Amino acid sequence: MASNKRPSDPRIEKSFCKRLLTVLFSGRTFYLLSHPLEAFSICADRWWESRHKDCPLLVPTVIEFLGHTIQPDWTGFEWGSGGSTVWFAERTKHVTSVEDNSDWHRYVNSRLAEKCLNNVDLRLTRIDPALSDECTSSDQRARSVYVRQISDFRDEFFDYVLVDGHFREECIRAAIGKLKVGGLLILDDSLWLPTLDGWGVPEDWEIVCHAGSLTKQTTVWQRR
Ligand SMILES: C[S@@+](CC[C@H](N)C(=O)[O-])C[C@H]1O[C@@H](n2cnc3c(N)ncnc32)[C@H](O)[C@@H]1O
Numbered sequence: 001m002a003s004n005k006r007p008s009d010p011r012i013e014k015s016f017c018k019r020l021l022t023v024l025f026s027g028r029t030f031y032l033l034s035h036p037l038e039a040f041s042i043c044a045d046r047w048w049e050s051r052h053k054d055c056p057l058l059v060p061t062v063i064e065f066l067g068h069t070i071q072p073d074w075t076g077f078e079w080g081s082g083g084s085t086v087w088f089a090e091r092t093k094h095v096t097s098v099e100d101n102s103d104w105h106r107y108v109n110s111r112l113a114e115k116c117l118n119n120v121d122l123r124l125t126r127i128d129p130a131l132s133d134e135c136t137s138s139d140q141r142a143r144s145v146y147v148r149q150i151s152d153f154r155d156e157f158f159d160y161v162l163v164d165g166h167f168r169e170e171c172i173r174a175a176i177g178k179l180k181v182g183g184l185l186i187l188d189d190s191l192w193l194p195t196l197d198g199w200g201v202p203e204d205w206e207i208v209c210h211a212g213s214l215t216k217q218t219t220v221w222q223r224r
Contacts, residue, residue, distance in 0.1 A: 037214060038214050038215055041213040041215045041216075044213070045213065045216055048060060052083065053083060054086040054087060054090075054111065054115075055083045055084075055087055056082070056083055056087050056162070056188075057082060057084070057164075057188070058164075058186070059188075059211045059212045059213075059218040060211075061209070061211035062209050062211055062218040062220060065208075065209040065211075065220065066184075066186070066220070067091075069184070069208075070088075070159070070160060070184075071092070072091065072092060072093065073092075073093050074092040074093060074160060075092065075093055075094045075095075075157070075158055075159055076088055076092055076095050076096070076158055076160040076161065076162070077095070077096045077097075077150055077153070077158050077160075077161045077162075077175070077178070078095065078097045078161065078162035078163075078164060079097075079098045079146070079149075079162070079164060079165035079166070079167075079171045080098075080099070080164035080165030080166075080188075081097040081099040081104065081105065082104070082164075084162055084164065085097045085111075085112065085120055085122065086111050086112060086115060086117065088160075088162075089112060089115075089117040089119050089120045090115070090117065092119075092159070092160075093119065094119045094120070094121070095119065096121045096123065096153075097120060097121070097122045097123065098125050098149045099122060099123065099124055099125070099165075100124070100125055100126055100146060102124055102126075105122060108122060123149055125145050125146045125149060126145075127144060127146050127166060128144065131144055138169065138170055141167045142170040142173060142174065144167065146165075146166060147167055147170045147171055147174050148174065150171075150174050150178050151174065153178055154178075155177045155178060156177070156178070156180045156181065156183075157178055157180070158175075158179055158180065158183055159180055160179075160184040160186060161175040161178065161183070161185055161186065162188070163175065163185070163186065163187045163188070164186075164187075164189075168187065168192070168199075169193075169200060172185070172199055172200055173200055176201070176202065179223045180223065181223055181224065182222060183223045184221070184222055184223075185205070185222075185223065186218065186219075186220050187199065187201075187218065187219050187220075187221075188218045189216060189217070189218075190210070190212075190217050190219040191212065191216070196210075196219060202223075204224045205222060205223055205224055206221065206222050206224065207220070208220050208221065208222045
């Protein structure tokens with residue numbers, strides 16, 4: 001008999017407590033014990049995520065901003081699928097989403113099917129493991145099939161692009177020409193680089209939303 005169980009989803013389906021225990025028993029325990037503010041911030045993030053399954057895993061203030069900014073006739077692109085794919089599909093005309101993990105791809109597809117959302121092109125694009133090697137150059141990563149998915153589209157095609165997967169600097173570079181004037185570039189975990197300037201977004205693009213905590217920040221630029 002066919003099983004009705006969804007593909008397992010270690011991040012979203014794990015309970016808040018299990019996920020907290022995973023953090024506590026990881027190699028970071030000592031570090032977190034000596035940084036209570038950071039530990040509290042991680043707990044707060046995990047708690048929020050466990051309660052918002054079909055929501056982007058972005059900073060809540062940014063989700064709120066996007067909720068009142070994006071429009072039903074908008075078309076978008078994202079690297080890194082998940083709750084964001086469902087959320088954007090429910091609110092905009094079309095989403096192209098690039099995913100490299102086949103289990104996760106199946107899981108996100110099942111969420112979309114459950115909600116009868118058929119306005120998503122969810123692309124499974126494997127990443128050559130050799131590209132994870134720190135010795136690979138940024139140019140090599142930029143030429144990967146994963147990053148180049150957006151080159152299928154003409155310039156100034158998208159109203160929004162979410163960068164939330166692998167090779168974020170390369171994805172940003174590839175996305176810049178593909179956004180319409182006025183379009184939104186959304187970058188999660190923007191604190192991974194010491195300064196926002198480091199991401200290579202053109203200087204004249206305005207930061208229209210930037211929020212987060214000690215451990216997680218999301219930034220939204222608007223193309224000028
Ligand atoms: C930060 S997540 C993308 C989240 C998505 N944009 C959102 O806001 O909901 C980046 C990548 O992590 C991987 N990922 C996230 N959760 C996963 C899970 N539970 N199991 C396997 N892969 C996961 C997926 O490959 C995904 O593309």
